[in-house]
Amino acid sequence: MSDLDEHGSLHRLLGGYLLGGLDETDTDRLDAHLHDCADCRAELDRLAPVPEMLQHLPDARHLGGDLPPLMVAPAARPSPQNIEGLLGRMRAEKTRETRNSRVRWLVAASVTMIAAAAIGYGVVVNTGGGPSKPPSSVAQTVVANFQPAAGSGMSGQAVLTKKAWGVAVSLNMTGIQGKAPFLCWVKRADGKQEQAAVWGETPEHTAKVDGSSSFTVTDVRDIVITDSAGKVLGSATVT
Structure with missing residues (x-):
């Protein structure tokens, strides 16, 4: 059987x-x-x-x-x-x-709910007409090369780094001669300026200095180095 x-x-x-x-x-x-x-x-x-x-x-x-x-x-x-x-x-x-x-059943329902939530989230963030745009790209770091003023042998570069509170300024310079102390000025396009750093004379006439300004990195147009008498030794235009 x-x-x-x-x-x-x-x-x-x-x-x-x-x-x-x-x-x-x-x-x-x-x-x-x-x-x-x-x-x-x-x-x-x-x-x-x-x-x-x-x-x-x-x-x-x-x-x-x-x-x-x-x-x-x-x-x-x-x-x-x-x-x-x-x-x-x-x-x-x-x-x-x-x-x-x-x-x-609970597993299947959970997967469905998660998928629905993800779709719903995408609808919410994309409402308002058209696809969402990526955040504006602002350079985090900008490098500007110094040009010597007439009669000055100064050279070097300035590195500007974006910060939440403004901009950090790092200077690396040679051929600095004049009446100390020396000053770094950060200038905006509208003519306003802030002192970003100050330092004394060195035997080799070189300097590596870190400074800062409340200006944003996009507002800075020029970095100017002067001696204590206000004589311009060199400048760098930020592009």
């Missing part, structure tokens, strides 16, 4: 199994089958209330019939503990399947 035929044959015995109408051999066969067959355990769960329902039916003789009472061998009926154990196993499997299904 094939496994399919065996399953069908044992499946048809479930009613008798619950009512105790099987002999010991069939009862043992069905016990073993129910241990491994989820379909038959499900059917057993569906049929489980039947014996109790039958107990509440009136006797056939009271209905005018002449059917003999059903004779069941007590030893043939499976024990309540055995039935309850099988049903408990089946219900546990159902609970596990339900839990797994719920987890899969």
Whole structure:
């Protein structure tokens, strides 16, 4: 007999199994089958209330019939503990399947919600007519080379670095001659200027100086170096 035929044959015995109408051999066969067959355990769960329902039916003789009472061998009926154990196993499997299904549903729902939120966020940030524009690109660092004033041998360069509070100025110069102290002036296009640094004379007439200004890097147009008498030694135009 094939496994399919065996399953069908044992499946048809479930009613008798619950009512105790099987002999010991069939009862043992069905016990073993129910241990491994989820379909038959499900059917057993569906049929489980039947014996109790039958107990509440009136006797056939009271209905005018002449059917003999059903004779069941007590030893043939499976024990309540055995039935309850099988049903408990089946219900546990159902609970596990339900839990797994719920987890899969929650995962799918979470992915959907995250995707919807991402799409919604994109709609919000892009509203207002057209695609969003990248922030304006402002140079973080600008390098300007010094040109000597008439009669001066000064050379070097100035490096301007953008800061939140303004601009940092780094100077690297040679050929600085004049009356110390020397001063660095930062000038704007409108003529306003700020002193960015001051330093003394060096034997080699060179200097590496760091200074600063409250002007933004985009506002600075010229860096001018003078001596203490105001004589211009050199200047660098920021482009």
